Structures are given as structure tokens and as C-alpha cells.
Amino acid sequence: MAPRAYWKGSLKLSLVSCPVVLYPASTSAEKTRFHMINRETGNRLKQQMVDAETGDVVEGDQKGRGYELSKGKYVEVEKEELEAVQIESNHTIDIDSFVPRDEIDKRYLDNPYYIAPDGKAAVDAFAVIRDAMKDEERVALARIVLTNREHVMTIEPLGKGLLGTTLRYPYELRDEEDYFDGIKTPKITKDMIELAGHILHTKAAHFDPSKFRDEYEDALKALVRRKASGKPIKVTEREEKPDNVINLMDALKASLKGKSAAKRRAHAPAQRRTPTRRTPRKAHRSAARHRKAG
Structure with missing residues (x-):
């Protein structure tokens, strides 16, 4: 079954455009997740919204949105007022410019998406845009509206398709000087x-994600399997961390x-076993010499 498209629209380069679809390139569906349950009944718990001051449960029709102006003071914003400032999506990815790939600060990279042609009629125009970009050492910068917000997106060829990656805005990044200024030289x-x-x-290698191993995820799955099968869980004590004072x-x-x-340690057991194997031979040779002398 083909995956469901996250977004449908058109990819536009000047006067050339073609229908495309977007699919999220990453997923967390395989990660182990836990639900809150009632330990007495085993039933799943349901969260409720509670007034922070009165403790009363707030029903759906009483919920609203508020922006905190100062501690505990909010200005309420109505749904209609929010809709008035939302950007109307024209379902078009507009390519504005092409920038050198190595100029993109990796801190700005946010979420990746696969971009594919939508239907057979779109394949030719899609291939023209994709292959033209392959000949350039540049990445397209485009604008796209997702969930009522406009995003800047990089677009570059990836195999038979395109890879689009939304970018963070400058106001979303923290200033590195706030964290690095105190580092002494x-x-x-x-x-x-x-x-x-x-x-x-000695640690030089090539980037190979297939070798990545989520040891914590593996441990979680093993824990769940043991619990589900009724096997006991042994809780090991954490080792004390060594002092950080080193030369x-x-x-x-x-x-x-x-x-x-490490190599020497790997061979050490064989060396320790060697005298044990030779001892019978020495005893045999000594007995033979004794008989010959007699």
C-alpha cells in the first residue's frame, strides 16, 4: 500500500511547474512508547485539562488560547482572530533562488521530506527540474505553507526524486556566544x-547509517519481551563514575x-595456557632419557 501524501501541490521554477506530493522522510513509529495506566486495574489513563488555580476540570467549550503578557496575565485570542492572520496556502512550492550547498548552516536544517511527481503527466517537468539541479552545486531555496505557517525549504536531487528540508528561522536559533563565551583558551x-x-x-571511517545502533531502544524492547513473558527483571546497580581529574x-x-x-589482552589467555600443554611432553621426554640411560 502506497504511503499517504502529507502535502499536495505544485513545484514551480519560473514558468515551469508540475504537480508534486510530499512525504515525511523520517518517522518515529518504530520507537518503543509507553502509555500511562492504572496500576490497580491495568486500564489506560485519560488526561484532562484542569484550571491551574481552582483545580476544576475544564470542558472543551471552555478552552481558549491565551498569550502570556506577564506572569499569570494572559490576553485571550479568538479562533477567528487567529484565522485572520494565517497565511492562505496556494499549494505551490515557489523556488526563489539557488545557493551554494556548503553555505547552508546545518543548525538551520529542520524536517526532511521526499518530493515526488504527482501522476504520470508530471514526470517530464519534474525530471527537467530535478536533472537541471543535478548539474549545479547549488541547493534551491523555496517557500511552502505547511499547517498554516510559511516555511523556507531547501530542495535538492535525491535519487529519482527530490529531497526537501524545511529550515528554521533565525529567531529559532540560540546564539552560540551565550554558551561559548565562557570557554577559556x-x-x-x-x-x-x-x-x-x-x-x-585511527578512528577514520565513512558515514554509514546502517551501522547505527540504538542500544537504549534494543534494551527497551528486550525489557518489554521479558515482562510480557513473565520472566524476572534483574536491576543492575550503576557503576560509579571515575573522577574526572586526569593527566x-x-x-x-x-x-x-x-x-x-587490547590485542595483547585478546592473545593473553592462549599464552597462559601454553605451559599447561607443554608439561606432559617434558615429563615424557624425561622418562625416555631415564630409560635410555638405564
């Missing part, structure tokens, strides 16, 4: 940097030696 020796560089080289140079050197040390 210590004196680091050249030897330390070179050792760290060697460690980086940086010693830690760098130990990191470099870690791989070779």
Missing part, C-alpha cells in the same frame, strides 16, 4: 594536538596504546 602543547590527531586518524597527556598516550593493548 588554555595553553595546549603541539605534542598534545599531534597525539589527538593520531587518535582521529591529559597520559590520557592521549593511553588512547593511542589502547588498540595494541
Whole structure:
């Protein structure tokens, strides 16, 4: 069964346009989730909206939207007033410009979407736009209305289709200086940097998401399976964290030696077993020499 489109409209590049559909490129459906239940009955719990001051349950027709002007003081905004400022969707992805891919700050990247042609009649125009973009080292910047809000979206070729990624607005990003200004600039020796560089080289690899493993998700699934089958759950105590006071140079050197040390430890059991295997042979040779001498 084909997935249901999240959005339908047109992709427009100047006077060229074609019908397209959007599908969310990510999903959290496979993640393990829990519901709140009544421990006595096993029934699922239902949440209710409660007045923060009176404690009374608020019914649906009493609910409204309010913007907090100051602590505990709200201005109520009616549904009709909100609808008046909402952007009317024209169901068109308007490409405004093309920018170099490496100029896009990754912090602005938000949600990814797959963009595909909507119907056979759209394939030709879609392919023209897609293939033209393949020849450029640039990414399209477009505007799209999703859930009554306008978003800026990057668009770039991905296989036979296009990848669209909504972008955050500048006001949604926090200023890095608020977090980095307090970081001091210590004196680091050249030897330390070179050792760290060697460690980086030993861990060089290629980006392969298939190797990503969500160990926490695996543990949750195993926990649920054991509980459902009636098996006991053993709760292990957390290990105490070691002190953070370390000698940086010693830690760098130990990191470099870690791989070779691990190999030595892997072979150590075989070496310890060697004398045990040789002992009978020595005893046999000694007895043979004794008989020959006799």
C-alpha cells in the first residue's frame, strides 16, 4: 500500500511547474512508547485539562488560547482572530533562488521530506527540474505553507526524486556566544594536538547509517519481551563514575596504546595456557632419557 501524501501541490521554477506530493522522510513509529495506566486495574489513563488555580476540570467549550503578557496575565485570542492572520496556502512550492550547498548552516536544517511527481503527466517537468539541479552545486531555496505557517525549504536531487528540508528561522536559533563565551583558551602543547590527531586518524571511517545502533531502544524492547513473558527483571546497580581529574597527556598516550593493548589482552589467555600443554611432553621426554640411560 502506497504511503499517504502529507502535502499536495505544485513545484514551480519560473514558468515551469508540475504537480508534486510530499512525504515525511523520517518517522518515529518504530520507537518503543509507553502509555500511562492504572496500576490497580491495568486500564489506560485519560488526561484532562484542569484550571491551574481552582483545580476544576475544564470542558472543551471552555478552552481558549491565551498569550502570556506577564506572569499569570494572559490576553485571550479568538479562533477567528487567529484565522485572520494565517497565511492562505496556494499549494505551490515557489523556488526563489539557488545557493551554494556548503553555505547552508546545518543548525538551520529542520524536517526532511521526499518530493515526488504527482501522476504520470508530471514526470517530464519534474525530471527537467530535478536533472537541471543535478548539474549545479547549488541547493534551491523555496517557500511552502505547511499547517498554516510559511516555511523556507531547501530542495535538492535525491535519487529519482527530490529531497526537501524545511529550515528554521533565525529567531529559532540560540546564539552560540551565550554558551561559548565562557570557554577559556588554555595553553595546549603541539605534542598534545599531534597525539589527538593520531587518535582521529585511527578512528577514520565513512558515514554509514546502517551501522547505527540504538542500544537504549534494543534494551527497551528486550525489557518489554521479558515482562510480557513473565520472566524476572534483574536491576543492575550503576557503576560509579571515575573522577574526572586526569593527566591529559597520559590520557592521549593511553588512547593511542589502547588498540595494541587490547590485542595483547585478546592473545593473553592462549599464552597462559601454553605451559599447561607443554608439561606432559617434558615429563615424557624425561622418562625416555631415564630409560635410555638405564
